[in-house]
Amino acid sequence: MITGLLDELNNIEGVDGAFIASNRAEIINKVGLSLTDDQLSNLSLRALRIVAAFHKTGKKTVELEFYWQNLYIICKNSDNFLLITFCRTSSMLALLRITINVTMAKLSEDKKFSKWLKSHKADRDFLIRKESLEENEAKLIEAL
Amino acid sequence: MALVGNLKDLKLASLIQLNCMEKNTAKMTIEQGNKFGFIYFESGQVVHAEFEPDMGEEAIFKLLTLYSGNFKVESGIRSPAKTITKNWNNLLLDAMHQLDDQDEGEARKFDHLFERLFTVKGVQEVTVFDDEGTTVGSSAENAGTSNLYAFVQLQAMKTGAALNLEFPEFVSIVASGKKHIFAKYKQLNLEVEMEQKTKLDIVLPLLKQALG
Numbered sequence: 476m477i478t479g480l481l482d483e484l485n486n487i488e489g490v491d492g493a494f495i496a497s498n499r500a501e502i503i504n505k506v507g508l509s510l511t512d513d514q515l516s517n518l519s520l521r522a523l524r525i526v527a528a529f530h531k532t533g534k535k536t537v538e539l540e541f542y543w544q545n546l547y548i549i550c551k552n553s554d555n556f557l558l559i560t561f562c563r564t565s566s567m568l569a570l571l572r573i574t575i576n577v578t579m580a581k582l583s584e585d586k587k588f589s590k591w592l593k594s595h596k597a598d599r600d601f602l603i604r605k606e607s608l609e610e611n612e613a614k615l616i617e618a619l
Numbered sequence: 620m621a622l623v624g625n626l627k628d629l630k631l632a633s634l635i636q637l638n639c640m641e642k643n644t645a646k647m648t649i650e651q652g653n654k655f656g657f658i659y660f661e662s663g664q665v666v667h668a669e670f671e672p673d674m675g676e677e678a679i680f681k682l683l684t685l686y687s688g689n690f691k692v693e694s695g696i697r698s699p700a701k702t703i704t705k706n707w708n709n710l711l712l713d714a715m716h717q718l719d720d721q722d723e724g725e726a727r728k729f730d731h732l733f734e735r736l737f738t739v740k741g742v743q744e745v746t747v748f749d750d751e752g753t754t755v756g757s758s759a760e761n762a763g764t765s766n767l768y769a770f771v772q773l774q775a776m777k778t779g780a781a782l783n784l785e786f787p788e789f790v791s792i793v794a795s796g797k798k799h800i801f802a803k804y805k806q807l808n809l810e811v812e813m814e815q816k817t818k819l820d821i822v823l824p825l826l827k828q829a830l831g
Binding site: 615 | 752767769770773774775778785787789791792794819823
């Protein structure tokens with residue numbers, strides 16, 4: 476089912492692919508992406524660190540978007556996972572956002588997926604623990 | 620009936636001028652964040668102003684530096700005190716001169732940028748910060764440090780690097796009912812706080828234009 480949902484996203488014009496990452500920045504499932512798992516994991520890690528940093532200041536993050544000239548990355552955050560979609564066309568972003576919201580709702584309702592996530596549950600704050608950060612990152616987090 | 624609006628749409632100097640030329644007796648309340656400012660008019664003269672912790676001319680001067688904030692003008696309310704005796708024309712001229720002098724200084728370095736950004740609908744606050752998280756300019760009174768924002772920009776830079784791309788042109792984060800948009804600004808960084816419902820597709824080209 477998860478692959479089917481990601482396929483639906485991938486079928487939208489301009490979408491390069493999508494993937495789901497756990498709270499530990501592990502790739503759970505992906506479709507249509509030519510990037511390596513290391514690259515995707517690194518991207519998830521950065522997004523999750525931002526979520527954790529906001530969380531440290533008492534703010535709950537639901538969405539992150541990165542914009543380049545010809546690439547848009549939309550990250551939707553749920554309590555236990557991150558859905559990340561790559562899109563090349565700005566004109567499709569509105570439709571894509573709606574489809575992503577539907578996908579998020581369906582994923583949250585999927586019992587098998589929820590069960591799997593529970594077994595991979597992790598405290599996101601561990602991603603911003605001092606020992607896992609570089610010096611400049613740690614300094615900024617410490618000052619929050 | 621009270622006149623209400625936002626300083627983003629009508630500058631305070633114009634509002635003062637309007638009330639004085641109309642020879643109004645009124646109370647103007649300005650709300651910015653958690654702070655309130657008051658200006659009282661009597662028969663077309665500014666007679667009293669408060670903007671914590673300042674009173675009189677100093678309060679007027681501080682209020683004139685605000686880029687945004689809701690205002691309300693209630694007619695017929697008399698001033699509880701008289702702290703300003705200067706004619707309104709001279710009062711505004713003196714304040715403007717002071718503002719011009721400050722324009723030369725570091726503190727008001729980003730005024731024009733903020734003015735441009737506040738023309739974009741939905742912009743609530745703007746912060747300029749360096750990579751170390753030091754706030755170097757803010758449209759908000761008493762802005763704190765920007766460590767969180769600097770952390771976001773650092774992660775954005777690393778995201779670009781992981782994908783063999785440059786720094787993202789924009790990063791947008793929706794958190795606790797606000798939309799935070801990040802961008803590079805010259806050698807510094809910029810965070811624009813907006814209403815959550817703001818549509819990025821509409822606002823990003825406008826922000827791009829405002830950033831020049």
